[in-house]
Amino acid sequence: MLAAGLFGLGLTLSFFVAPEAAVEGVRQRIFYIHVPIALTSYFCFGLGAWKALMLLWRGDDRYDLESYVAIHQGTIFGLLTLATGSIWAKTSWGVWWSWDSDQLVLFLTLFLFYCAYFMLRFSLEEGARRARSSAVYALFGVALIPVSFLAIRLAEDLVHPTTFTRDGPQMTATMFTAFCVMWAAVTLLAYVLYRVELAGKRLDRDLRELREALQ
Amino acid sequence: MSAGQYVAAAYAVVFVTLLAYVAIIAAKLVRLQRDVSELVELARRRDRPPEPAREVTRA
Numbered sequence: 001m002l003a004a005g006l007f008g009l010g011l012t013l014s015f016f017v018a019p020e021a022a023v024e025g026v027r028q029r030i031f032y033i034h035v036p037i038a039l040t041s042y043f044c045f046g047l048g049a050w051k052a053l054m055l056l057w058r059g060d061d062r063y064d065l066e067s068y069v070a071i072h073q074g075t076i077f078g079l080l081t082l083a084t085g086s087i088w089a090k091t092s093w094g095v096w097w098s099w100d101s102d103q104l105v106l107f108l109t110l111f112l113f114y115c116a117y118f119m120l121r122f123s124l125e126e127g128a129r130r131a132r133s134s135a136v137y138a139l140f141g142v143a144l145i146p147v148s149f150l151a152i153r154l155a156e157d158l159v160h161p162t163t164f165t166r167d168g169p170q171m172t173a174t175m176f177t178a179f180c181v182m183w184a185a186v187t188l189l190a191y192v193l194y195r196v197e198l199a200g201k202r203l204d205r206d207l208r209e210l211r212e213a214l215q
Numbered sequence: 216m217s218a219g220q221y222v223a224a225a226y227a228v229v230f231v232t233l234l235a236y237v238a239i240i241a242a243k244l245v246r247l248q249r250d251v252s253e254l255v256e257l258a259r260r261r262d263r264p265p266e267p268a269r270e271v272t273r274a
Contacts, residue, residue, distance in 0.1 A: 011226075027218040030225045037229065076236060080229055087225040091218050193236065200243050207250050214257050 003192050006185035013178035021175075027091040034084040036183040037077050038107070040190045042145050044074030045114060049142035052135035064131035065205070067138055068121065069198045071114055073190055078111040106148040113141045 014032035021028035048070035055063035085104070086096045098104060120137055124130035171179070216224075 025218060026222055029222050033226055033229055076232070080232055083228045083232075084225045087221050087228070091221040189233070193240070196240055200240060200247065203247050204243075207247065207254065210254055211250075211257075214254060214261065 003185060003188040006181060006188060010178065010182035010185045013174070013181055018175045018178040019172060021171075024092070027088060030084055030088040030091075032178055032182045033186075034081065034088060035179065036186040037084060038081040039183060040186045041074050041077035041081050042148070043187070044070050044077060044190060044194075045110070045145055046142060048074060048114075049138050049145075052138035055131060055135045056139070061128075061131065064134065065201050066198060067135060069194055069201060071117055071138060072197070073194050075111070075114050075118075077186075077190065078107070078114065081107065082111060103148070106144070110141065110144045110148045113144060114138075117141070 010032070014029055018029075018032070020026060024031075048067045051063045051067035051070055054060070055067060085107075089098060090096050117134065117137055121130060121134045124133060
C-alpha cells in the first residue's frame with residue numbers, strides 16, 4: 001500500500017508539479033522512471049551478489065534462494081531499464097539503440113551476464129553444487145556493476161546524458177524531489193516483490209519436501 | 216509519434232511488465248494454495264484409522 005501510495009505521489013510530482021526541462025522538453029519525464037529502475041536493478045544485482053557471498057562464507061542454504069530471487073528481480077528491472085532507455089533514445093537520438101555509448105553497452109553486458117546466470121543455474125541439478133556454482137557466478141557479475149555505473153563518467157563519449165555530477169544534481173529542487181520520491185517508490189516496490197517471491201519460493205520448496213515425506 | 220506519446224509508452228511498458236509479473240506471482244500462489252489443500256487431504260487420509268475388514272459369509 002505504501003509502495004502504491006508513493007508511486008501515485010511520484011507520478012503526480014513527475015507529471016504535474018516538476019517543470020518541463022528547457023532543452024529536453026516533455027521526453028525528460030522518462031528520466032523519473034528510467035533512472036530509479038536502473039538504480040534498483042543495480043541494487044538487486046548487488047544484493048544477489050552479497051547473498052551469494054554469504055552463502056559461500058557461511059554455507060547456509062537459505063542464501064541460495066535469496067540470491068536467486070534478488071538476481072531475478074534485477075533482471076526484470078534491468079529489462080525495464082533497457083526498454084525505457086530505448087524509448088528515450090528514440091525520442092532524443094532518433095534511434096532505439098546506440099553502440100557508441102559505453103554506458104549502454106556495459107549495461108547490456110551486465111544484463112546478459114545475469115541472464116546467463118539462469119542458464120547456468122537451471123542446467124545443474126538442484127543441490128549444494130548448483131548453489132555454490134551459482135553463487136560464484138553471481139559474485140563475478142558484481143564486478144561489472146561499478147564499471148557500468150561509472151562508465152558514463154569515465155567515458156568521454158557524451159552520448160548518454162549525465163544528470164548527477166560532482167557539483168550535485170543538474171536539475172531544479174522540484175525535479176529532484178520528484179526523482180527521489182519515484183526512486184523510493186521503485187525501491188520499495190522491488191523490496192515488496194522480493195519478499196513475496198521469496199516467500200512463494202520457500203513455500204514451494206517446503207511443500208515439495210512435505211509431499212515427499214507424506215508419500 | 217510525438218514525444219508525449221513516447222513518454223506514455225515508456226510508463227506503459229513499466230506498468231504492463233510489473234502487472235504481468237504480479238499476475239504470474241499470484242498464479243503461483245494459487246497453485247501453492249491448491250498444493251496445500253491436496254497435502255492436507257493426504258495427511259488426513261493417512262491419519263484416518265483403517266476400516267475394519269468385513270467378514271465374508273458363505274451360504
